[in-house]
Amino acid sequence: MSRAPDAIRVLVPLAPGAEELEAVTLIDLFRRAGFTVVVAGLEPGPVTCSRGTVIVPDRPLEDLAGQSFDLVVLPGGLPGADHLRDDPRVQALLRGQADAGRVVAAICAAPKALASAGLLAGRRAAAYPGALEESGLQPTGAAVEIDGGVVTGRGPGVAMDFALTLIEQLGGKALRERVEEPLLR
Template sequence: MMSVRVLVPLAHGCEELEAVTVIDLLRRAGAEVVVAGLESGTVRASRGVQLVPDTELDRVVEETFDLIVLPGGLGGAERLEGDARIARMLQAQNERGGWIAAICAAPRVLAEVGVLQGRRATAFPTQLERHGIEPEDSAVVIDDNLITSRGPGTAMDFALRLIEVVYGDEKAAEVEGALQRPLSHQRY
């Protein structure tokens, strides 16, 4: 199995359900997931859950990742949006055609740094309209190297689609099967 490096930057106010679901499922698939805090120390998520990053963003800002995933949560997305390091990393990732993913409020970060121009996307309602982007009404939208999703309720579908794009259908089905999701659940 190929080695896949994933960056999940965490900021205070991030949506814990989205962050933890993405980190957990990608690790189950075998990805090397680097969880990097924008600042040092524990990250206080939107519902008060304390998350402990693996490292600080400054320590990995010059590294290359196969996939960068931005969890949502309005407070977290606003902090990601205002971080010049995140902007540079996303622009470089997009220029080389690397995978970029964002869920909930985080697609606004992609719009702010210019990687959503002329692209299809979805997000939590009202997060893209100020950038003149009409979000699609889908749980997950993939447009070339960009993957976006709507919110906490779509976090598992989002994470499984991330696995699918980097590892393939078979690995995504394997991870999903081990989760014991009801067979009646309609994927994506």
């Protein structure tokens, strides 16, 4: 994209039981990139993640009706990914994002929400082992997969690679390098 990083808008829907390592890594690295990041809870108030970490979203998801984002990215974790899959607002948001040609992404168990929205049919996808069983899809085993406007990641151990891949996709290689270099990877 040729826009300034702060013009790039990212939405991170956060459900109870989300994987905090993934959520915090995504939010942190996107903010380091200078993106405008909105963390939206499925319900008002703090969200308790899968290992008991409490995150206070910027706002509830329903406050964002009608807004557009360059990227909607779903952290995984259980039961967080199930809540994302089962929430009709999230499903409509994902389909609308894809229909508009904007990027959707999910890591760990959250690709099941993409599958439920019909966005993984005929695509390569990375996911936590077993996360896509109910959809009949097989994850590739790759750490990160990019297939058109759909980006998926395998699990918590690749959260940083996943976030950096998305930064590069949205903001270019130079921005990714600028974010990655001080991380001393």
